[in-house]
Amino acid sequence: MTVTLCCCFPRLLAADMIEMTTTEIRPDELRAKLFDAGAGAYCGFEGWIRNVNEGHEVLRLEYEAYEPLALTEGEKILAEARERFPHLQAYCVHRTGMLEIGECAVWVGVSAPHRDEAFQACRYIIDQLKVRLPIWKKEHYVDGHSGWVNCERCASSAASLRA
Amino acid sequence: MTVTLCCCFPRLLAADMIEMTTTEIRPDELRAKLFDAGAGAYCGFEGWIRNVNEGHEVLRLEYEAYEPLALTEGEKILAEARERFPHLQAYCVHRTGMLEIGECAVWVGVSAPHRDEAFQACRYIIDQLKVRLPIWKKEHYVDGHSGWVNCERCASSAASLRA
Amino acid sequence: MKTLTVRYFAMFREHAGLDEETLSLEAETAADVFQATRARHGSAEPSGHCKVAINDEMADWDSPVNDGDTVLLFPPVAGG
Amino acid sequence: MKTLTVRYFAMFREHAGLDEETLSLEAETAADVFQATRARHGSAEPSGHCKVAINDEMADWDSPVNDGDTVLLFPPVAGG
Numbered sequence: 001m002t003v004t005l006c007c008c009f010p011r012l013l014a015a016d017m018i019e020m021t022t023t024e025i026r027p028d029e030l031r032a033k034l035f036d037a038g039a040g041a042y043c044g045f046e047g048w049i050r051n052v053n054e055g056h057e058v059l060r061l062e063y064e065a066y067e068p069l070a071l072t073e074g075e076k077i078l079a080e081a082r083e084r085f086p087h088l089q090a091y092c093v094h095r096t097g098m099l100e101i102g103e104c105a106v107w108v109g110v111s112a113p114h115r116d117e118a119f120q121a122c123r124y125i126i127d128q129l130k131v132r133l134p135i136w137k138k139e140h141y142v143d144g145h146s147g148w149v150n151c152e153r154c155a156s157s158a159a160s161l162r163a
Numbered sequence: 164m165t166v167t168l169c170c171c172f173p174r175l176l177a178a179d180m181i182e183m184t185t186t187e188i189r190p191d192e193l194r195a196k197l198f199d200a201g202a203g204a205y206c207g208f209e210g211w212i213r214n215v216n217e218g219h220e221v222l223r224l225e226y227e228a229y230e231p232l233a234l235t236e237g238e239k240i241l242a243e244a245r246e247r248f249p250h251l252q253a254y255c256v257h258r259t260g261m262l263e264i265g266e267c268a269v270w271v272g273v274s275a276p277h278r279d280e281a282f283q284a285c286r287y288i289i290d291q292l293k294v295r296l297p298i299w300k301k302e303h304y305v306d307g308h309s310g311w312v313n314c315e316r317c318a319s320s321a322a323s324l325r326a
Numbered sequence: 327m328k329t330l331t332v333r334y335f336a337m338f339r340e341h342a343g344l345d346e347e348t349l350s351l352e353a354e355t356a357a358d359v360f361q362a363t364r365a366r367h368g369s370a371e372p373s374g375h376c377k378v379a380i381n382d383e384m385a386d387w388d389s390p391v392n393d394g395d396t397v398l399l400f401p402p403v404a405g406g
Numbered sequence: 407m408k409t410l411t412v413r414y415f416a417m418f419r420e421h422a423g424l425d426e427e428t429l430s431l432e433a434e435t436a437a438d439v440f441q442a443t444r445a446r447h448g449s450a451e452p453s454g455h456c457k458v459a460i461n462d463e464m465a466d467w468d469s470p471v472n473d474g475d476t477v478l479l480f481p482p483v484a485g486g
Contacts, residue, residue: 028191037264040213043206043285047406050203050276064336065405066398068382094405101200106406113213115486119286122206126278126406134377134398135405136336148337150402151371210486227416228485229478231462257485269486278406289486297457297478298485299416311417313482314451 018074019093020067025104034089039111041118045126047106049099053149057142063096063105066134070094077128081110085117090125094135105137181237182256183230188267197252202274204281208289210269212262216312220305226259226268229297233257240291244273248280253288257298268300328353331396332363338401341369356380357387359397375402408433411476412443418481421449436460437467439477455482 027046034042049061074092082088092108099105108125112118140146190209197205212224237255245251255271262268271288275281303309330353333346342363349366353359356378364370378385379398391397410433413426422443429446433439436458444450458465459478471477 027194031190035211035265037214039211042209042211044209045278045282046205046207047278048198048202048205048274051200066335066379066400069379069384069398070405072382073384102198111211115208115210115289119208119282123282130406131403133403133405134335134379134400135403136401137404138336148401149404150375151337229415229459229480232459232464232478233485235462236464293486294483296483296485297415297459297480298483299481300484301416311481312484313455314417 017078017091018071020065020070021093021095022097023095025093025095025107027104027107027109030091030093030107031109033091034109034111036089036111038087038113039089040113041115042109042111043115043118043122044110045106045108045122046104047126049101049103049105051101053139056139058101059140059142060101061099061105062138062140062146063094063099064136064138065094065096067096070133070135073132073134074129077125077132080128081121081125084124085112085121088112088117088121090121092125092129094129094133096135180241180254181234183228183233184256184258185260186258188256188258188270190267190270190272193254193256193270194272196254197272197274199252199274201250201276202252203276204278205272205274206278206281206285207273208269208271208285209267210289212264212266212268214264216302219302221264222303222305223264224262224268225301225303225309226257226262227299227301228257228259230259233296233298236295236297237292240288240295243291244284244288247287248275248284251275251280251284253284255288255292257292257296259298327351328391328393328395330359330391330394332359333396333398334363335399336401337371338363338367338369338399342367353391355387356385356389356391356397359391360387360399363399371401376400377403407431408471408473408475410439410471410474412439413476413478414443415479416481417451418443418447418449418479422447433471435467436465436469436471436477439471440467440479443479451481456480457483 051058078090089111094106108122110118110122137149138146214221241253252274257269271285273281273285300312301309327350329350331348334342351362360373377400380395407430409430411428414422431442457480460475
């Protein structure tokens with residue numbers, strides 16, 4: 001019995017659209033999920049850990065997620081994107097755990113017939129993921145302090161520690 | 164004597180920003196050119212050959228470029244993008260020759276501190292590349308005909324051949 | 327009185343010093359639960375940018391809580 | 407009369423049946439050259455969406471041409 005490898009990917013099922021991972025995100029492998037003979041445009045977004053945020057030197061970032069709801073909320077966002085742009089293929093992966101400078105925390109890939117839809121859908125998905133998924137990040141600073149991003153109280157207490 | 168490999172990429176020189184190639188574009192390798200510890204966002208665009216255009220079934224596409232001017236015009240576009248978004252790293256590659264369905268004809272990669280700049284710059288670059296570079300494409304249709312894209316006369320003559 | 331399981335995430339977990347606890351509360355809504363845990367653990371984050379889920383469904387602050395529910399308290403999110 | 411080298415690309419090359427030719431023309435501008443080659447090779451593409459370069463610099467249709475120049479005629483582009 002032989003196994004035939006086929007380069008034609010079926011339309012992705014809803015359940016395949018979003019993943020959480022604790023290991024390295026590989027955009028080069030993930031992008032292949034979006035191949036489609038009818039797609040003329042691919043837009044990919046990656047969020048990278050950078051060495052500075054709001055003027056503070058960052059050493060690394062720690063991501064925490066509540067996975068069951070991150071997945072269902074992510075599926076909703078992708079479904080919304082597909083409703084707006086019917087011929088879309090979209091996939092995303094978010095990483096959790098401790099990440100070093102330069103590592104990829106989130107990847108969103110979209111393929112579509114034309115580039116306008118690909119760009120718009122990719123932008124919509126990452127914008128929504130950032131504000132709706134139950135994911136938190138703690139910045140570890142070069143000066144030894146740390147703080148949860150977007151928390152007013154922790155931001156002000158981190159500032160007072162620094163002052 | 165030993166050679167030391169370093170993961171820190173220097174800021175790209177203007178001469179490194181755009182390439183023309185006759186072989187496969189490898190986004191996974193190219194994207195590494197944009198790594199930068201200060202970049203929090205990466206946006207990549209790829210133009211793929213699709214199997215249909217304006218209702219006609221496409222078999223393959225043939226790209227022709229006038230390379231000396233494609234390169235200088237491409238450098239200008241990238242310089243314009245950097246002027247608008249000062250902390251940008253940007254790179255692009257355009258392929259020429261005969262391309263099959265699913266192959267990548269053009270890749271644009273941008274890294275920037277924040278995602279808004281990355282998306283906007285990537286979009287600006289691909290939009291400008293498409294209308295300003297001396298590059299032409301000839302569609303070869305399943306029905307045996309062919310036509311130069313965007314040429315009114317060839318479009319109408321192709322249509323009359325079909326009629 | 328209702329018996330509720332409250333789960334804390336990220337900053338809230340650090341403030342509370344625990345992942346979850348079971349509380350007996352006079353609470354009608356998710357907001358009541360949030361208020362009670364704030365008083366209990368000294369957290370002062372305003373609810374405006376926080377989110378709440380009940381039994382693994384996203385909810386609103388005025389969503390009712392029932393005996394036996396699990397209430398998940400999410401501090402301001404920051405994905406990506 | 408000026409001696410000009412004219413280079414054809416893509417559809418224009420196919421219409422002309424050659425990559426380039428040297429012509430002696432009464433031409434003041436790039437537009438004059440385009441007009442002369444259209445008449446010569448029967449191409450009817452309007453200049454509106456075409457581009458022209460002189461000696462490897464992008465030019466306008468009213469750019470002057472000088473004896474010895476190389477004029478590059480570009481049909482409507484379609485990159486990407």
